[in-house]
Amino acid sequence: MKIRKAVFPAAGFGTRFLPATKAIPKEMLPLIDKPLIQYSVEEAKMSGLEDVIIVTGMGKTAIEDHFDVSFELEILLKEKNKADILRMVEEVSNLIHFSYTRQKKPLGLGHAIHCAKNLVGIEPFAVFLSDDVIDAKTPVMKQMLKAFEQYPSTILAVQRVPMKEVHHYGIIEAKKIGLRFHKVIDMVEKPLPKDAPSNLAIIGRYILMPEIFGILEETKPGKGGEIQLTDGLRLLSKRQPIYAYEFEGDRYDAGDKLGFLKANVCFALKNPNIKKEFGKFLKGLKF
Numbered sequence: 001m002k003i004r005k006a007v008f009p010a011a012g013f014g015t016r017f018l019p020a021t022k023a024i025p026k027e028m029l030p031l032i033d034k035p036l037i038q039y040s041v042e043e044a045k046m047s048g049l050e051d052v053i054i055v056t057g058m059g060k061t062a063i064e065d066h067f068d069v070s071f072e073l074e075i076l077l078k079e080k081n082k083a084d085i086l087r088m089v090e091e092v093s094n095l096i097h098f099s100y101t102r103q104k105k106p107l108g109l110g111h112a113i114h115c116a117k118n119l120v121g122i123e124p125f126a127v128f129l130s131d132d133v134i135d136a137k138t139p140v141m142k143q144m145l146k147a148f149e150q151y152p153s154t155i156l157a158v159q160r161v162p163m164k165e166v167h168h169y170g171i172i173e174a175k176k177i178g179l180r181f182h183k184v185i186d187m188v189e190k191p192l193p194k195d196a197p198s199n200l201a202i203i204g205r206y207i208l209m210p211e212i213f214g215i216l217e218e219t220k221p222g223k224g225g226e227i228q229l230t231d232g233l234r235l236l237s238k239r240q241p242i243y244a245y246e247f248e249g250d251r252y253d254a255g256d257k258l259g260f261l262k263a264n265v266c267f268a269l270k271n272p273n274i275k276k277e278f279g280k281f282l283k284g285l286k287f
């Protein structure tokens with residue numbers, strides 16, 4: 001069973017980043033010189049996926065424009081003999097095949113995934129939440145696709161988080177079955193620390209079986225009155241095995257101000273063009 005398609009829910013309002021995200025999609029905030037969503041689209045490509053399906057919503061047209069050809073810009077760069085920049089701009093629009101669909105109402109992550117039902121069809125697919133930027137030697141989705149060869153079933157990327165942070169995540173109850181693998185027994189969306197079954201948090205990379213679509217149609221609104229993917233997965237886990245995979249890599253929650261800053265600093269310190277000067281600047285700071 002080859003996984004070809006990747007769904008990118010990108011319809012959220014980006015409330016954690018207001019007012020910056022009032023007119024700009026949060027997915028378009030730059031990490032150094034590329035918008036956040038481009039990092040996960042590149043991860044999809046590097047992992048061998050072929051089709052990217054972006055679920056957009058109101059005010060998100062900048063995402064489509066970013067991955068489209070920019071005819072005027074390309075002509076201008078050609079006329080000015082800026083071959084390097086032209087190549088970079090062309091690479092973005094040639095990255096991968098894109099399709100778009102819209103989530104008409106902000107009814108939650110589970111509902112956003114369901115919007116991609118007709119574009120995905122009846123095959124397993126990948127999901128990327130582009131807020132979760134993961135710096136990894138082997139792209140995390142590539143690690144997950146390898147895990148899928150071993151466990152051809154729904155797989156959730158997980159990471160241990162401090163107990164006081166569990167209320168930001170979907171948290172699993174699981175039985176360890178290998179060095180990085182767990183069999184999921186149950187899960188809960190954003191529990192209080194006292195109610196959390198573990199500190200294993202779901203991070204924004206999933207491989208989902210197509211049966212999730214039917215299940216999401218039955219899933220009742222949960223936390224925040226939204227149709228939660230975690231609640232849908234919980235129902236799915238009663239009918240099919242679900243596994244969790246502890247990935248290798250450094251993950252930043254770039255949908256949050258502090259996480260976004262941390263990601264920018266860490267990526268800047270790895271960027272050959274700016275790391276020296278930026279490192280010097282950081283060392284010279286007094287606080």
Ligand code: G1P
Pocket residue numbers: 109129131132168169170171189190201202203204228229230
């Ligand atoms: C979503 C999911 C949550 C998951 C998280 C990972 O929450 O609902 O289960 O742990 O992504 O980033 P959000 O961050 O969109 O509130």
